Amino acid sequence: xxxxxxFGTVGIFNTLITIGSYSLFVMLGMDYxxxxxxxxxxxxxxxxxxxxxxxxxxxxxxxxxxxxxxxLVNLITLCLNTFVLYLLVDHIAVQPLLAQVFATGCGLVVxxxxxxxxxxxx
Numbered sequence: 001x002x003x004x005x006x007f008g009t010v011g012i013f014n015t016l017i018t019i020g021s022y023s024l025f026v027m028l029g030m031d032y033x034x035x036x037x038x039x040x041x042x043x044x045x046x047x048x049x050x051x052x053x054x055x056x057x058x059x060x061x062x063x064x065x066x067x068x069x070x071x072l073v074n075l076i077t078l079c080l081n082t083f084v085l086y087l088l089v090d091h092i093a094v095q096p097l098l099a100q101v102f103a104t105g106c107g108l109v110v111x112x113x114x115x116x117x118x119x120x121x122x
Contacts, residue, residue: 003055007112010050015104018043022100032089032096036082044074056120069119076114077107 018039025035048070052058058066081103088099 003116004112006055007051007115010047010055011108011112013050014043014047017046018104019097019100023097026096033082033086036085036100037078040074040078040081044071044078047074051115051120056115058120066119070115073111073114073119077111080110081107 020039021042022035022039025038026032030038048067051070052063052066084103084106085096085099088094088102089096094102
């Protein structure tokens, strides 16, 4: 439970970074899909550092393996996030920021389970 709470804390900051930068990029006129990709990447960089060093306390010797797994998990999550965002904005006409909040929530569960059971499992 303690680990999940730490993951949640990191997730809150990642979400703030992602949604904050996404909002800024969209307000500056950037396409919402490109804004999502860029903003998500900023959140992932923050997430890797804190998940590796604080949440899962992974050993330094596994850096390359951890990083590759982490990137793959986050690419899967990004695809899910972008797909949900696209469906909500283009097919259901949800406002992009609200759609992003929902899409981020959808990716949270997948991201935690994959990171816990695969990326930082051993």
